Amino acid sequence: MSSEPLLTVSNLSVQFRTDEGLVTAVDDLSFSVAPGQTLGIVGESGSGKSVSTRALMRLLPNNAAIAPNSRILYTTKKGQQLDIAKLSEPSKALDEIRGGELSMIFQEPSAAFSPLYTIGNQMIEGIRIHRKVSARQARITAIEMLERVGITEPELRIDQYAFQLSGGMRQRAMIALALVMRPALLIADEPTTALDVTIQAQILDLLAELQRDFGMSIIFISHDLGVISQIADHVLVMYLGRAMETGAIRTIIRNPQHPYTQGLIKAIPRLDALDQPLLPIPGDIPSPLERPQGCVFHTRCPHAADHPHCETIIPNSTLTGDKHTAACHLLEEKVLERSL
Amino acid sequence: MTAPLVSVRNLAVHYPVGGGFLKGKPKLVRAVDGVSFDILPGQILGLVGESGSGKTTVGRAILKAAPITHGDITLRIGDTVLDVGHLSSHDEKKMRRHAQMIFQDPYASLSPRMTVRDIIAEPLEALQLTSSRHETDQQVREVAEKCRLNLEHLRRFPHAFSGGQRQRIAIARALVSNPSFLIADEAVASLDVSIQASVLNLLKDLQQDMNLAFLFISHDLSVIAHFCDVVAVMYLGEIVEIAPTSQLFSNPAHPYTKALLSAIPSLDPDDRGDRTRLTGEIPSPISPPSGCRFHTRCPVAEPRCRDAKPSWRSPSDQHDVACHLVEGRSEHAIVHPVS
Numbered sequence: 111m112s113s114e115p116l117l118t119v120s121n122l123s124v125q126f127r128t129d130e131g132l133v134t135a136v137d138d139l140s141f142s143v144a145p146g147q148t149l150g151i152v153g154e155s156g157s158g159k160s161v162s163t164r165a166l167m168r169l170l171p172n173n174a175a176i177a178p179n180s181r182i183l184y185t186t187k188k189g190q191q192l193d194i195a196k197l198s199e200p201s202k203a204l205d206e207i208r209g210g211e212l213s214m215i216f217q218e219p220s221a222a223f224s225p226l227y228t229i230g231n232q233m234i235e236g237i238r239i240h241r242k243v244s245a246r247q248a249r250i251t252a253i254e255m256l257e258r259v260g261i262t263e264p265e266l267r268i269d270q271y272a273f274q275l276s277g278g279m280r281q282r283a284m285i286a287l288a289l290v291m292r293p294a295l296l297i298a299d300e301p302t303t304a305l306d307v308t309i310q311a312q313i314l315d316l317l318a319e320l321q322r323d324f325g326m327s328i329i330f331i332s333h334d335l336g337v338i339s340q341i342a343d344h345v346l347v348m349y350l351g352r353a354m355e356t357g358a359i360r361t362i363i364r365n366p367q368h369p370y371t372q373g374l375i376k377a378i379p380r381l382d383a384l385d386q387p388l389l390p391i392p393g394d395i396p397s398p399l400e401r402p403q404g405c406v407f408h409t410r411c412p413h414a415a416d417h418p419h420c421e422t423i424i425p426n427s428t429l430t431g432d433k434h435t436a437a438c439h440l441l442e443e444k445v446l447e448r449s450l
Numbered sequence: 451m452t453a454p455l456v457s458v459r460n461l462a463v464h465y466p467v468g469g470g471f472l473k474g475k476p477k478l479v480r481a482v483d484g485v486s487f488d489i490l491p492g493q494i495l496g497l498v499g500e501s502g503s504g505k506t507t508v509g510r511a512i513l514k515a516a517p518i519t520h521g522d523i524t525l526r527i528g529d530t531v532l533d534v535g536h537l538s539s540h541d542e543k544k545m546r547r548h549a550q551m552i553f554q555d556p557y558a559s560l561s562p563r564m565t566v567r568d569i570i571a572e573p574l575e576a577l578q579l580t581s582s583r584h585e586t587d588q589q590v591r592e593v594a595e596k597c598r599l600n601l602e603h604l605r606r607f608p609h610a611f612s613g614g615q616r617q618r619i620a621i622a623r624a625l626v627s628n629p630s631f632l633i634a635d636e637a638v639a640s641l642d643v644s645i646q647a648s649v650l651n652l653l654k655d656l657q658q659d660m661n662l663a664f665l666f667i668s669h670d671l672s673v674i675a676h677f678c679d680v681v682a683v684m685y686l687g688e689i690v691e692i693a694p695t696s697q698l699f700s701n702p703a704h705p706y707t708k709a710l711l712s713a714i715p716s717l718d719p720d721d722r723g724d725r726t727r728l729t730g731e732i733p734s735p736i737s738p739p740s741g742c743r744f745h746t747r748c749p750v751a752e753p754r755c756r757d758a759k760p761s762w763r764s765p766s767d768q769h770d771v772a773c774h775l776v777e778g779r780s781e782h783a784i785v786h787p788v789s
Contacts (some may be wrong), residue, residue: 121608154642155613273729277501306500306669311713315727335644336715340722350634359719377647379672380717388676390648394612410644 111148115142115185116295116327117166121355122195122352123177124161124170132399135161135174137406139350140427143295148321148328150342150359152335155393158351158367159331163297166194166329166410167212168204172206186211187294210240212294219298222287223272227282229256230268231429235292260316278309282316289320295327302337314341335378339363344433347371350396352426357434367436370407405439453526454488454632455663456512461485461521463507467736480509480735484521491630494657494664496678496695498671498710502732505667509633512665513549514542527547527630533633542701547577550624551736554636556616558606566619567604570594596659597622598652614645618652625656635667638693650677671714675699683707684741686737693769703763703771706744742774750775 126137136158143149153159164170166182182194186209195275197204216222223232233252234245234446243251249268259282272280276438281301287312288296298317302310318341332338336347336360345362347355347370355368373391380386393410396402404421408414414421427437428445462483463638469476471656489495497505498538508587509518512523514534523534524736540766550573554558560569570590580586594604597618609615624632638646654677657664668674675695676679682692683706688700693706709728716722730747733739738744745755755774763778764768771778 148655154644196609206560276731302519306732307671307713308500309710309731310715311727314715314728334715335643336717339717339719340715363717363719375717377644378717379647379650379670379676382674383671384675384696384699388647388650390646390651391644392648394614397612429642443696 114185116145117182118164119166120181120183121177122162122165122180124180125175125177126160126164126171127173130399132159132318134401135351135398136165136243139334139348139353139357140345141353143327143329144344145294145327146321146325147343148330148341150338150345151329151331151343151348152338152426153348154333154374154395156398157348159348160195160309160349161351163214163299163329163331163361166297167208167214168194168197168199168206169214184211184295188343192302196215206240209236209293210291211293212295212297213291214299215281215284215288215301217303219272219277222284223280225273226354227273228269228271229275231239233268237290244425245294252286252290255290256259259286259289259320260285260312261286267335270449271362276353281305281309281313283374285313285316285320291323292324293326295329296321297329297331299331300333301330303332304333310337315342316321320410335363346410349375350401352406355434355436357431361434364425365431367430367434367441368407368438369411369413371436373410373412452490452771455491455493456489456665457471457522457526458488458512458524459486459506461508461511461523462519463504463511463516464519464601465517477736480687480738481516481736482511484685485684486521487682487689487692489663489665491663492657492661493571493662493680494666494678496674496681496713497665497667497685498681500710500732502630502686502735502737505684508637508684509551509635509665509667511558512693513551513633514545520545524543525631541579547573547579548629548633549633550627550629552617552620552624552632552634552637555640556613556620556640557607559631560609560616562565565605565607566594566599569608569619570604570622570626573623575726577627579627590622593626594624596625604639604642612645613641614649617641619652621649621656625660628660631663631665633665633667634667636669636674639662639668639670646673652754653677671710683710686732686738688743688772690744691769691771697766701766701769703765704744704773705748705750705767706716709747709749742772 120140121135122139126133126135139162176195180195184194185191206346230252234248237248237251253264253268261267261282263303281296302313330341342359345359354370376389379388387443391410404423405425408420417439425437425439427435427443428440429435463481464478465479467479485508499505507516518535525532532545539545567580567590571586574586599618638649656697666678678695681698682689683699691707702711709726712726726749728747741757742760745751760772760774762772763776764770765776765778
């Protein structure tokens, strides 16, 4: 990874105004995505993984606000650098970014397709917004894309509605819809979670193949570290809106440094360790309205009791290895000891 | 050999769909088509398969929540054997007390208008198992403690609880009548991993304390592997393989089981690529394929697989497979109980 990152997010914070008060969904999050690479974002419910990526496309609901010091630096296909967090809404630049530069696929294809229009209507609409081509030409492009994602009889399918397809085919159609404008970055938000494991394997293979062919970057969000492990180059582990640990996938799986990542890996039932008991992380994920002070993980962390800072001070992100960072007071101390 | 607690023989559940006036005869969805197995007291049978394989319907049929088209289901309680297909109202009450269910979504399975105490007490009240409110309260408190619920939680409503806590409430409700058999239908599927492990550990502890038998329905083979004694793999309404857990995972015999296992994403980032990938999706249960139902997706199918239904083979003791290509004794007309 010698080239410049395609996307650099720094100090991203997102808050929601709710009836019960202000809820912090994403808190001081920084990460980057390199061209042609896959960043996996893993986290449990309430970790802010979806909200942070919705913010990248400025697709947040009206009661959400991106904090003023947040920066989302993106380099367009033409080489122009913009801060997506600062674009006004609506604006021409934002229209060009959505679909043309950044695109998104979801867990539920029904969230991406309108039931009132055929798959073809929706793909052709997308193509003609971004490119000045005839309807006939756009239709040909759409059919090619459907074929590319492994949909049989694309000439027939293009005039069908999304609900007429099976679950796996619908997911493929959604990928076609997202990729027809050849975005530089695809955001995939739990795209295989609702699928059976055999279909999930097919979709993961397809995404890896399309990434190779199109050279796009992917942000792949999942609660399943196994899925992330199969598709990602780098991984960002999130908990309650904050980055706990980031690094190359092999480093994170084999040598996790943050107590949360370590706990998460131990809690996963593994087929290669059937005789070992499952070790849950104690306690429950706190409600977003009761965010813990200090390190957000301290209420469930096995080390927090013997450490005075965890309850009061937010730990900084510490470099623990090559491109490997973790936000934990224990690691800060270790690194400090080593340097003395 | 111990007598089985639950015995299912040639169970079929067919639902009519469509049809009606001027629309002709309704079509039949063959949700479950000839399923047989036994569960011994205190044994955990895992039922795994893709969506549409009929695993949930099997569970519902055992609790008389799905119509039994043909076949027999019996439930042994002490010395009495209840025939689930033909229950008197007295026997049905008895059955409801001894066989209970935990559902997937604790946000849907708990009434938002009842306190946790009332939710847990409901089976006792509905089945008139206690004689006074005092006795009910006492049993509710006991079971709540067993399920690691805080006693002050009993006065609250479900909306105040997280997913993991709600599922513990649902477990307490299922256990309050002191059953001997539980059906858990995707009971941990909606929980986060760190919480899932604690609910699985709780279920295992309770299972050992109370000598509970389980039908544990899940799409997740890793969860099944950690929780179950015996595993049955279902495909399109039929069981295709059944074996003790260690045997099934170390030595899968059916091509479908092999494909399922190889489709599980490995936690090891270097373990990518070369796997047997199944093409296509599960066919419609309205017109299941002829012969072996898996032949349309099977990577090793032969012409005979399309024509003839495979009989049961036993590649090893207590391990039964319905596949033409598996070598082994073939004397079993129905799946035998695994002890």
